Amino acid sequence: MKEALMNTMRKRIEELRALPGVGEKSIKEVLEENGFTRRDFLKWSAALAMTLGLPASFAPVVAEAAEVSDRLPVVWLHLAECTGCSESLIRSDAPTIDDLIFNYINLQYHDTLMAAAGWQAEENYEEALKKFAGRFILCVEGGVPTKDGGEYLTIGAHAETGLEKLKRSADKAAAIIAVGTCSSFGGVQAAYPNPTGTVGISKVLNKPVINVPGCPPSAKNIVGTIVYYILFGALPAVDNFNRPKFAYGLRIHDLCERRGHFDAGEFVEQFGDTGAENGFCLYKVGCKGPYTFNNCSRERFNQHTSWPVQAGHGCIGCSEPDFWDAMAPYEEPLANHKFMSVNADAVADKVGLTLLTVAGVAIAAHAALSAIKNPKE
Amino acid sequence: MKINEKIITKIEGEAKLKVYGEEIIDFVEIEFYNFRGIENYLVNRHYMDALVINPRVCGICGHSHLLATARAIEDAFNIKPSKKAQILREITTGLEIIQNHIKWFYITFMPEIIKDKSKMLKAISIASYASKIIALIAGQFPHNSYIIPGGVTCDLTNLEILKIEDMLKILKEQIIKEIIDESGYSKDLEIFFENVDKNIGKGINRFLVLGNNFYFKNNGELELVKEEKKNVFYDDKFFEVGPLSRNLENEVVKMIYKKYQDSVYSRVFARLYEMVLIIEYLLKIIKEIDICEENYIKHVPKNSKGVSVIEAPRGSLIHRIEIENEKIKKYDIIVPTQFNLSSYTKENPSPAQAALINERIENINIVFKCFDICSVCFTH
Numbered sequence: 001m002k003e004a005l006m007n008t009m010r011k012r013i014e015e016l017r018a019l020p021g022v023g024e025k026s027i028k029e030v031l032e033e034n035g036f037t038r039r040d041f042l043k044w045s046a047a048l049a050m051t052l053g054l055p056a057s058f059a060p061v062v063a064e065a066a067e068v069s070d071r072l073p074v075v076w077l078h079l080a081e082c083t084g085c086s087e088s089l090i091r092s093d094a095p096t097i098d099d100l101i102f103n104y105i106n107l108q109y110h111d112t113l114m115a116a117a118g119w120q121a122e123e124n125y126e127e128a129l130k131k132f133a134g135r136f137i138l139c140v141e142g143g144v145p146t147k148d149g150g151e152y153l154t155i156g157a158h159a160e161t162g163l164e165k166l167k168r169s170a171d172k173a174a175a176i177i178a179v180g181t182c183s184s185f186g187g188v189q190a191a192y193p194n195p196t197g198t199v200g201i202s203k204v205l206n207k208p209v210i211n212v213p214g215c216p217p218s219a220k221n222i223v224g225t226i227v228y229y230i231l232f233g234a235l236p237a238v239d240n241f242n243r244p245k246f247a248y249g250l251r252i253h254d255l256c257e258r259r260g261h262f263d264a265g266e267f268v269e270q271f272g273d274t275g276a277e278n279g280f281c282l283y284k285v286g287c288k289g290p291y292t293f294n295n296c297s298r299e300r301f302n303q304h305t306s307w308p309v310q311a312g313h314g315c316i317g318c319s320e321p322d323f324w325d326a327m328a329p330y331e332e333p334l335a336n337h338k339f340m341s342v343n344a345d346a347v348a349d350k351v352g353l354t355l356l357t358v359a360g361v362a363i364a365a366h367a368a369l370s371a372i373k374n375p376k377e
Numbered sequence: 378m379k380i381n382e383k384i385i386t387k388i389e390g391e392a393k394l395k396v397y398g399e400e401i402i403d404f405v406e407i408e409f410y411n412f413r414g415i416e417n418y419l420v421n422r423h424y425m426d427a428l429v430i431n432p433r434v435c436g437i438c439g440h441s442h443l444l445a446t447a448r449a450i451e452d453a454f455n456i457k458p459s460k461k462a463q464i465l466r467e468i469t470t471g472l473e474i475i476q477n478h479i480k481w482f483y484i485t486f487m488p489e490i491i492k493d494k495s496k497m498l499k500a501i502s503i504a505s506y507a508s509k510i511i512a513l514i515a516g517q518f519p520h521n522s523y524i525i526p527g528g529v530t531c532d533l534t535n536l537e538i539l540k541i542e543d544m545l546k547i548l549k550e551q552i553i554k555e556i557i558d559e560s561g562y563s564k565d566l567e568i569f570f571e572n573v574d575k576n577i578g579k580g581i582n583r584f585l586v587l588g589n590n591f592y593f594k595n596n597g598e599l600e601l602v603k604e605e606k607k608n609v610f611y612d613d614k615f616f617e618v619g620p621l622s623r624n625l626e627n628e629v630v631k632m633i634y635k636k637y638q639d640s641v642y643s644r645v646f647a648r649l650y651e652m653v654l655i656i657e658y659l660l661k662i663i664k665e666i667d668i669c670e671e672n673y674i675k676h677v678p679k680n681s682k683g684v685s686v687i688e689a690p691r692g693s694l695i696h697r698i699e700i701e702n703e704k705i706k707k708y709d710i711i712v713p714t715q716f717n718l719s720s721y722t723k724e725n726p727s728p729a730q731a732a733l734i735n736e737r738i739e740n741i742n743i744v745f746k747c748f749d750i751c752s753v754c755f756t757h
Contacts, residue, residue, distance in 0.1 A: 152413075
C-alpha cells in the first residue's frame with residue numbers, strides 16, 4: 001500500500017520533471033540564494049508530509065515534489081473579499097520556503113502580491129491563462145456576487161464581472177482551489193440578507209472545486225492542498241463539504257488544549273472570571289469548537305504561535321458553511337439561542353442546521369450535567 | 378477636452394479614475410464601484426456579533442475595526458476597561474499599523490518604480506514577524522477577536538510579557554536596520570525618489586486628527602464630521618487624515634513637511650517614520666503593564682447609542698452603533714479612505730483630487746497610491 005503510493009508519486013514527479021519550469025531559476029537555486037540549506041528544506045518537507053497525513057518516510061518524496069512544483073503555475077483570482085486570505089498566506093514561516101516557492105516562482109498572477117499593476121496586470125493575467133492553459137492551479141479568494149448579473153463586482157477596465165472572469169478562468173484551469181470561507185461558501189458577503197447575492201464559487205462552476213475554508217484559513221492548509229495536487233496529480237480526499245480531510249477531518253474540539261476542562265465540567269462562565277484565569281473551557285462563552293471541523297488546535301497560526309482559543313476567545317466556527325448565520329450569536333453557546341435567533345428562519349434551509357442542533361443539544365446537555373456533577377461547586 | 382478612464386489596481390481591489398485633460402490633469406473623478414454592504418448584515422443581530430463581523434471589512438486593518446467596534450459598544454454602555462487591557466490593545470493595533478505600512482510600501486507602492494522581488498520578500502519577513510507578536514497576545518493575525526467590550530480575553534503571564542517586549546526590541550532593530558532609521562534616513566525611500574520629483578502631489582494642506590489613541594492628539598470634534606453618500610466632510614470642508622496629519626508635531630516629520638509641504642514625499646516619509654515612533658511608544662507603555670489588573674470588566678447591556686473614533690493605519694476611523702434590546706438597530710462606519718478619497722467638484726476638491734489636479738498624467742499612480750488607499754474598506 002505504502003509502496004504503491006510512493007510509486008504513484010514518483011511517476012507523477014517524473015512526468016512533471018519533463019515539463020519546463022515557469023520561473024527563470026529553478027527552485028533549488030532560489031532556495032540556495034536565500035540561504036536555505038538542504039537540511040532546512042528537508043525539515044520543511046517532513047513538516048508538510050505530516051500536515052498531509054503522510055508517514056515521515058515520505059519526506060524525501062515531498063521534497064522532490066516541491067522541487068518540481070515550478071512546473072505547475074498558480075494563478076490567484078480576487079473576487080468579493082477582504083484580502084485576509086492573502087495576508088494569511090504571506091504570514092507562513094518567515095522568510096520561508098513556502099513564500100519562496102509559491103510567491104517567488106509559482107505564483108504567476110496575484111493582484112496584490114505581484115509587481116505589475118493596471119493594464120500591465122491585466123495583460124499578465126491573460127498571458128498566464130493562455131500560456132499555461134490546462135496546466136495551472138487556480139486559487140480563488142472571495143465569493144462571487146450573482147444578483148443582477150453579478151454587477152456588484154467588476155474587474156478591470158472592461159468592467160468584466162467577477163462571475164464572467166471566474167467562469168472563463170476556471171475553464172482553462174487544471175485544478176480549482178477555493179481559498180477561504182468566502183470562495184468556499186459565500187462568506188460574510190452571503191450573510192443574511194445577502195444584498196449582493198453572493199455564493200461560493202462551486203455553485204457557479206461545473207468543475208470540481210476543493211474548498212479550503214476558514215476566515216482566514218491557515219497558510220499550511222492552503223499550501224498543503226496545492227502540494228497535494230502536485231504530489232498526486234489528483235485532488236485530496238474530501239468530506240461532504242469538499243474540504244480536504246487531512247486538514248478538516250477532525251473537530252477543533254477533538255484536539256483542543258482546553259478539552260480536558262470540558263470533560264471535567266470546568267467552564268468559563270463569563271469573560272474575566274476565575275475560570276478564564278485558569279484556562280477553562282470556553283463553551284459557555286460561545287466557543288463553536290465542538291461543531292467546527294478544522295485543524296487550528298493542532299496547527300495554530302502565525303508560525304505555530306497561537307490561536308484564538310489560546311488567547312481566551314472561543315472558536316467562531318469560521319470554516320463551516322454559512323457560519324455567519326448558523327453560528328450566531330458568536331459569544332453565546334449555540335444551543336441557548338438557536339431557535340430564538342431572528343435569522344433562524346432565514347437560514348433554516350441552509351445546510352447543516354439540523355445536524356448542528358442535534359449535536360448542540362447533546363453537547364449542551366453535557367455542559368449542564370457536568371456542571372451539576374462538578375464536586376467543586 | 379479629452380477624458381480618459383484609468384483603472385488603478387493593487388489597492389486591495391480597484392478604483393476607477395475619470396481623468397480630464399491630456400498631459401496635465403485638469404480634473405479627476407474617483408469612483409469605487411464594487412459593493413459588499415457590511416453595515417446591512419449587522420442590523421438585527423446581537424451587538425456582540427459586530428465584534429466578529431466588522432474585522433472582515435478589511436484583511437489588513439481589520440484589527441482596528443475590531444478595536445473601534447469594542448470602543449463604540451463601551452461608549453454606549455459607559456464601560457472603562459482597565460489600563461492593562463488598554464495597553465495590550467495599543468500594542469496589537471500599533472503592530473497592525475507597522476505591518477500595514479511595511480506591506481504598503483514594499484508591495485503596493487515601491488513596485489510602481491522599482492520592480493525588485495527580493496525587497497518584497499524582505500518586507501514580508503519583517504511584517505510577518507510583527508504579526509507573530511500580535512498572535513502572541515491575540516491568538517492570530519489577521520482576523521482575531523480577543524478585544525471585547527470591557528477588556529480583552531487573554532490572560533498573559535509575566536513571562537509572556539517579557540517575551541513580547543523582547544520581540545518588540547528585535548522588530549525595532551530590524552526596522553531601523555532594513556527600512557528607516559531614527560534620524561529619518563531610509564535607503565529604499567531615497568532609491569524610489571531618485572528619478573521621481575519629491576514635490577509632486579501637493580494636496581489641500583488641511584490636516585485632521587480625530588482619534589487620540591497612541592501618542593496622537595486629536596485636533597477636531599467628532600460632531601463636525603458629515604457623511605454625504607460616500608463623501609466625508611469636516612466642518613463642510615475636506616481634510617486630509619493619516620500618518621502625515623497625525624505626526625506633524627514630531628520634529629523630524631515637521632522638518633520634512635517644511636521642505637516639501639504635503640507632497641507625495643512627505644506622505645510616504647511620515648508613513649515610514651511613524652513605524653519608528655510607534656514602536657518606541659509601544660516599548661515605553663509595555664513597561665507600565667500591571668499584571669494584577671482586571672482583563673475584563675463586566676457590563677449590563679441597555680438601550681443606547683455609542684460612537685468611537687481611533688487612529689487606524691490610514692487615518693481616523695469612526696464607528697457608530699445604536700443598540701435596542703441587545704440587538705443592533707443601526708450601524709455606521711466611516712473609514713479614513715473616505716476622508717482622503719472623496720470625489721467632489723473642481724472648486725472644492727478632496728485631498729486626493731487636489732493632489733492629482735495639475736500633475737502630469739504619468740505620475741497618476743504614484744500620487745494616487747501615496748494616500749495608502751484601501752478599496753475593500755471603502756466598499757465595505
